[in-house]
Amino acid sequence: MEYWIRRIRTLVSYRLFTWVILGLVALMTFLLLFSHVRIEKYDIQLFSVADETIRSPKTIIDTRRTDIEQERAASEVNEVYVYRPEIVDNRTSLVSSIFDFAADFNKDTTESGEQETAVTDNMLKNLRDALSEDVSEDVTAEIDDSIFEMLLIASDNELERTKGILVNQIEASMANPINQTDIPAIKDRLEERLSSVAIHEDLKKASIELGRFAIVENNIFDEEQTEARREQAREALDPVQILEGQVIVQEGYLIDRDIYRQLEALGLTTNDETIAPFAGLVLFSILIMLVLYFQFSSWTIEEEKKQNYLTLVSMIFLVSLGLMKVTELVRELDIPHVQYLFPAAMAAMMIRSMINTRLALVVTILLAASGSIVFNDSITGSINVEIAIYFLFSGLAGVLFLSYTKQRTYLLRAGLFVALANILVVTSIGLIENAQYSLTDWTVYLLFAVTSGVLASVLTTGLLPLFEAGFGILSTMKLVELSNPNHPLLKRILTEAPGTYHHSVMVANLAESACEAIGANGLLARVGCYYHDIGKIKRPHFFIENQLNQQNPHDRLNPEASRDIIIAHALDGAEMLKKAKLPKEFVDIAEQHHGTTLLKFFYYKAKEKGMDIREEDYRYPGPKPQTREAAVISVADSVEAAVRSMKDPTPEKIKDLVQSIVQDRLKDGQFNECDITLKELEIIKNAFCETLNGIFHSRIEYPEFTKTTERKKEA
Structure with missing residues (x-):
C-alpha cells in the first residue's frame, strides 16, 4: 500500500493528493449513508386499509x-368586562339636568306673581329644545312628553326633593357592575323602591320612568383585552x-x-422527491472532510508522513463505516438491538495504536455522528442519539484504556474494559429513559455490549499488522517487538560486535531519557539506538569498542582508508536495515546519527602527514538529523563514547563535556534541518548529565582489611 501511495504522489502534488483522498472520503460517506436519508414513498389512498405500519x-x-x-383554547377564555364608574356620574348628571331644566320652564310668571296651572305648548317646546341642545344625550326621543308635563307643573321644592331622591336611588342601583343581562332586574328593583317613596303621584310616575331610563350597563365588554387574552392562550399552547x-x-x-x-x-402520499435530506447529507459529508482536513493541516510533520497518515485514517474510517453498514443490513433479519454489536472502539484503538490519541478521538466523534444516521430504527432521515452516545463512549474507552499500552496482548485487556464501558452506557441509557425492558431485552443488550468490546480488540489485533505493514507505520507495539534481543540483527550485533551492542544500549538509555524530557518519542529513540550502528558488524574490529586488548588496525592504515571504513558504517547500516525491511525511521537514524560531522582524528592525522586534503572529504555524507529523535541520538552517541573514554569522570567533567559537544554540533550547523529549539537543547543536556551521573556515580572505597577478608572467604 505504501508503495502505491508513493507512486501516486509522484504523479500529483501533495495538495492535490490530499484533496483527492478527502474527496473520496466525502463521496463514500455520502453513498453509504444515502439510503438512510431518502424518505420512503407509499402508495396510499384515502379510506383504504394500510398494508404496513x-x-x-x-x-x-x-x-x-x-x-x-389553539382556537379551542381561545374560546375557553372568558370575555373581559371593565367596570366604568363614570357612567354612574353621567347618568345621575343627566337626570339632574332634566330636573333643573324643568324647574326653569315649569311656570309662567305674571306681573302679579301668580302661577299658571296649565302647561302651555311654549313651555313644553322650550324644555324639549333645551334638553335636545344642552345635554349629551337626546332624552326627548326616549321619554314621553307626558313625563315632561308632570315635571313642568311641579313646584320647585317638589322638583328638588324628587331629584334628590331619584339621584340617590340611581347611584345605589348602579354602585355595582351591571351587565346587559342584569338591567331588567335592576330597573324593576329601582321601580319598587321609588313606588314606596312619599312624593306626589305624578312625580313618582315621572321618577320611575326617568329612573328606568337612567339605568344602563356600566360593566363594559373590553374587546381589546379579551382578544389579547385569547391570543395569549393561543401562544401558550404548544404546537401539536x-x-x-x-x-x-x-x-x-x-x-x-x-x-x-x-x-x-409528512410528504408520504406523493412521489415528489425533496432535495433537503440529500442536501443535508452532502453538507454532513463535507463537514467530515473539512474536519479531517483541518486536523491534518495543523499537524507539523513532514508532508509525506502526513499524507500517509491521512490515507490510513481515511481507510480505517471507511472500513468502519462499511462494517457499520453491514451490521445495519443484518438487522433486516429481525435481530433486535443488533446495532449494539458494532465494534465501535475498533477504529479508535487502531488509530491510537498506530498514530496518536488526538486523531483517534476525532475519528470516534465522526463515527458516532455517522452511526446516528445509519442506525435510525428504519426511520429514514432521522437521527438516533442513543446509538451516537453509545459509540462515542465506546470509542473513548478504547482510547483511554489503550493510552499506555506497549504490547499487543494489552489489546485484549483493553477490549474487556471497553466491554465494561459499553455495559455501563447501555444500562445508564435504559435507566435514564425509564425503559420497560424485559429480562430478555436486558440480556441481549448486555451480551451485545460485551461482544462489541471483545470484537473490537480482536479485530484490532488482527488488522493492526496489516495496516502497519501496508502503510509502513511504526507503532508503539511494533517498536516493542523490534526491541526484542532475539531479532536477527540484534543477535548478530550482540555476537559479532558485543562492544558496539553495549555502546548502543548505553546510547539508548541517554536518548530515551532526553527525548521524553522534551516530549519526543522516547521509545523510538531507544529502539532506533539499538540499530543505529548495525553497519559496524561488517568490520567490527575497526571500531575501538570491539578491540578487546587488540592492536588498533587503523595504526597500519593511512588516514584515507580509515576514513572510508569509519564513514561506511553509517551507509552500510542503512543498507542492511533496508534489506531487512525495517522501518524507514530506523534507516533515517542510521544515516543521520553522524550528520555531516567531521572525522577530526583522521582529518588532522592526514594534515600532520602533509597530505593535500579537503575538510569536506573527511565529513560524513549525512544527511543532517531531520527529526528531534535523530538529533538527540547523534549527540547521545558522541557523549557516551566521550564519557566512556574519560578517566575518573565527575559530575563537573561530565557537564563540561556535554556542554562542549552540544555547542560544537550547534556551531557546526548539525541541528539546522530539524525542529529542535535552544530551550530543548538545554533540557537535553540536563537529561544527559542526570543519566550519566547515575551511571558513573562514585563508589565507596572498601578498607583493606575488608578486601583481605573477602579473599579468604573466596579461598
Whole structure:
C-alpha cells in the first residue's frame, strides 16, 4: 500500500493528493449513508386499509391540529368586562339636568306673581329644545312628553326633593357592575323602591320612568383585552407535533381523513422527491472532510508522513463505516438491538495504536455522528442519539484504556474494559429513559455490549499488522517487538560486535531519557539506538569498542582508508536495515546519527602527514538529523563514547563535556534541518548529565582489611 501511495504522489502534488483522498472520503460517506436519508414513498389512498405500519420519518408541526387546539383554547377564555364608574356620574348628571331644566320652564310668571296651572305648548317646546341642545344625550326621543308635563307643573321644592331622591336611588342601583343581562332586574328593583317613596303621584310616575331610563350597563365588554387574552392562550399552547418515529397508522387499519392529512403533511402520499435530506447529507459529508482536513493541516510533520497518515485514517474510517453498514443490513433479519454489536472502539484503538490519541478521538466523534444516521430504527432521515452516545463512549474507552499500552496482548485487556464501558452506557441509557425492558431485552443488550468490546480488540489485533505493514507505520507495539534481543540483527550485533551492542544500549538509555524530557518519542529513540550502528558488524574490529586488548588496525592504515571504513558504517547500516525491511525511521537514524560531522582524528592525522586534503572529504555524507529523535541520538552517541573514554569522570567533567559537544554540533550547523529549539537543547543536556551521573556515580572505597577478608572467604 505504501508503495502505491508513493507512486501516486509522484504523479500529483501533495495538495492535490490530499484533496483527492478527502474527496473520496466525502463521496463514500455520502453513498453509504444515502439510503438512510431518502424518505420512503407509499402508495396510499384515502379510506383504504394500510398494508404496513407507517411511522413518521421526521418531527413536524401538525398545523391543522394546532390551529384547532389553539382556537379551542381561545374560546375557553372568558370575555373581559371593565367596570366604568363614570357612567354612574353621567347618568345621575343627566337626570339632574332634566330636573333643573324643568324647574326653569315649569311656570309662567305674571306681573302679579301668580302661577299658571296649565302647561302651555311654549313651555313644553322650550324644555324639549333645551334638553335636545344642552345635554349629551337626546332624552326627548326616549321619554314621553307626558313625563315632561308632570315635571313642568311641579313646584320647585317638589322638583328638588324628587331629584334628590331619584339621584340617590340611581347611584345605589348602579354602585355595582351591571351587565346587559342584569338591567331588567335592576330597573324593576329601582321601580319598587321609588313606588314606596312619599312624593306626589305624578312625580313618582315621572321618577320611575326617568329612573328606568337612567339605568344602563356600566360593566363594559373590553374587546381589546379579551382578544389579547385569547391570543395569549393561543401562544401558550404548544404546537401539536407529529413526532419522529410516531406510528401514523397501524397495519390493517383504515386510513381516514385525519390520518391521510398527516401523511400528506409528512410528504408520504406523493412521489415528489425533496432535495433537503440529500442536501443535508452532502453538507454532513463535507463537514467530515473539512474536519479531517483541518486536523491534518495543523499537524507539523513532514508532508509525506502526513499524507500517509491521512490515507490510513481515511481507510480505517471507511472500513468502519462499511462494517457499520453491514451490521445495519443484518438487522433486516429481525435481530433486535443488533446495532449494539458494532465494534465501535475498533477504529479508535487502531488509530491510537498506530498514530496518536488526538486523531483517534476525532475519528470516534465522526463515527458516532455517522452511526446516528445509519442506525435510525428504519426511520429514514432521522437521527438516533442513543446509538451516537453509545459509540462515542465506546470509542473513548478504547482510547483511554489503550493510552499506555506497549504490547499487543494489552489489546485484549483493553477490549474487556471497553466491554465494561459499553455495559455501563447501555444500562445508564435504559435507566435514564425509564425503559420497560424485559429480562430478555436486558440480556441481549448486555451480551451485545460485551461482544462489541471483545470484537473490537480482536479485530484490532488482527488488522493492526496489516495496516502497519501496508502503510509502513511504526507503532508503539511494533517498536516493542523490534526491541526484542532475539531479532536477527540484534543477535548478530550482540555476537559479532558485543562492544558496539553495549555502546548502543548505553546510547539508548541517554536518548530515551532526553527525548521524553522534551516530549519526543522516547521509545523510538531507544529502539532506533539499538540499530543505529548495525553497519559496524561488517568490520567490527575497526571500531575501538570491539578491540578487546587488540592492536588498533587503523595504526597500519593511512588516514584515507580509515576514513572510508569509519564513514561506511553509517551507509552500510542503512543498507542492511533496508534489506531487512525495517522501518524507514530506523534507516533515517542510521544515516543521520553522524550528520555531516567531521572525522577530526583522521582529518588532522592526514594534515600532520602533509597530505593535500579537503575538510569536506573527511565529513560524513549525512544527511543532517531531520527529526528531534535523530538529533538527540547523534549527540547521545558522541557523549557516551566521550564519557566512556574519560578517566575518573565527575559530575563537573561530565557537564563540561556535554556542554562542549552540544555547542560544537550547534556551531557546526548539525541541528539546522530539524525542529529542535535552544530551550530543548538545554533540557537535553540536563537529561544527559542526570543519566550519566547515575551511571558513573562514585563508589565507596572498601578498607583493606575488608578486601583481605573477602579473599579468604573466596579461598
